[in-house]
Amino acid sequence: MLYGLRSLIMGILLGVILSLLLYGRLAPGYKTGYHFPAAPILISILAVAVIVSVTMRYSMAKINKQNIIETIRRRNI
Numbered sequence: 001m002l003y004g005l006r007s008l009i010m011g012i013l014l015g016v017i018l019s020l021l022l023y024g025r026l027a028p029g030y031k032t033g034y035h036f037p038a039a040p041i042l043i044s045i046l047a048v049a050v051i052v053s054v055t056m057r058y059s060m061a062k063i064n065k066q067n068i069i070e071t072i073r074r075r076n077i
Contacts, residue, residue: 001056003052004048004049
């Protein structure tokens with residue numbers, strides 16, 4: 001969860017900064033205002049949360065299925 005949260009924060013900050021820089025460079029040629037990309041940011045937050053939770057559930061299920069003692073015995077043989 002921490003890796004997902006950290007990457008989200010860094011990615012959102014970098015994306016917003018790059019979006020503002022691109023708007024600043026392209027704005028003199030167009031007569032439109034800056035629109036904050038709220039919907040794509042929310043979609044990315046939800047996507048990362050779903051991917052991280054599915055991955056965590058899958059890995060926990062695999063860990064819980066394994067018998068630790070049998071795994072140690074197989075590796076020592």
